[in-house]
């Protein structure tokens with residue numbers, strides 16, 4: 599009987615995996631990976647068998663039951679199985695179902711955490727998720743439920759919506775119904791951590807303008823205090839192009 603390690607690959611570029619994650623991945627016999635993991639990670643375990651079990655939203659849905667069964671079968675056939683998930687395995691990653699399947703089959707496992715998309719987006723946009731004195735709580739929420747509705751009231755100073763790309767047109771109505779003001783800051787980040795990441799700044803009432811900008815890309819939407827740009831004093835040095843910002847596009851509306 600093999601051992602399964604769930605590894606959070608991080609949100610984008612291969613070097614956003616943790617050191618521990620990369621170390622365990624390097625010893626894998628077989629890797630079951632998701633759509634949003636970087637293909638460059640294959641170089642870490644070139645001799646392993648890599649199996650794509652990816653799915654995106656509810657559109658192209660690989661059957662979760664089939665993934666569970668494959669995971670169990672691989673663990674019976676191989677010593678070291680890695681289940682590589684985008685971001686962190688514990689967030690919107692169906693980890694519960696896969697842990698249950700392994701437990702039911704008597705297979706041991708561990709979870710190596712990863713950098714979730716909300717954290718990568720906050721880093722990309724340089725918008726801290728908490729702010730001293732006025733941003734004390736953040737909630738991580740799925741924008742895409744089977745019922746298509748958000749809960750009735752907002753529950754934190756800032757909310758980060760996952761699986762939000764196709765919901766940008768519908769979100770304003772739902773946010774206003776939750777009690778957010780129309781001029782609340784909203785920051786939209788797609789492909790955070792990748793060379794083509796895109797950051798756009800809006801208010802709730804202008805959020806639909808983000809739809810075309812981020813179309814087809816994994817997107818998180820931050821609403822509230824954490825979406826506000828950090829106030830800066832006049833620059834002490836002359837402004838110039840920042841070579842580290844190459845490949846980062848920023849848009850405001």
Ligand SMILES: C[S@@+](CC[C@H](N)C(=O)[O-])C[C@H]1O[C@@H](n2cnc3c(N)ncnc32)[C@H](O)[C@@H]1O
Pocket residue numbers: 609610634655683684685686687688689690691713714715716718719759760761762763787788789790791792816817818
């Ligand atoms: C099924 S969830 C998986 C989340 C993942 N477990 C995590 O911790 O980030 C997929 C959603 O995560 C968000 N996401 C993942 N990678 C992203 C990225 N690089 N940039 C922006 N959003 C991302 C998007 O909202 C996407 O629809």
